[in-house]
Amino acid sequence: MLLNNYQSNIISIIQKYVNDGWILSFNFSIDPRSDYVGFIQGSLEFLQGSRLFFKEYVDLQESIEKLSYSFHYQDSDNNLIFRYDNANHQPRLDYIDHKHIKDKIISSEIPDIEQVILEIITDYLS
Incomplete structure (x- = not known):
């Protein structure tokens, strides 16, 4: 890809949730290193002022490989959720792949942006 x-x-995924009213605003940037490799980052502002900050360094030559990534969700007071x-x-x-929840660290799968957005909507905004 x-x-x-x-x-x-x-x-497109982000815009879908903007249109549905869950995301109030977002910013997004990409730093391409080649046609297949690059650094992506952005932030989403949700209802109630919570924010998701994300970054991915991806290599897409063979499949979607996230060489490094972070999806950091925090409340309106900047406290980690x-x-x-x-x-x-x-x-x-x-x-290697893990999730921080308050003071705990647990093993996790590598999420994609839509999985994280749906988790936020389902577990924290609904």
């Missing part, structure tokens, strides 16, 4: 197609998919990422930790975790 080309990077510009991946970008278009993300923007959850964060998915694959950052290294000290001491090391027994898994």
Whole structure:
């Protein structure tokens, strides 16, 4: 998949939830390194002032490979609600892909932007 197609998919997903009234505003940027590799980042403002900050460094040559990523969701007072990422930790975790929920860290699958948006809507806004 080309990077510009991946970008278009993300923007289409975000726009769907803007149109439905869940997302009030968003920003999005991409730093292409090639036609298939790039750094994507952005933020979404939800109802009640909560925000999702996301970044992905992706390689799309063979499949969608997220070399690094973070989906950081916080409330209107900037308190962490959850964060998915694959950052290294000290001491090391027994898994790479993980989710921070308050003071806990648990193993997780690598989410995509729509899964994270749906989790926010279902678990925190509905």
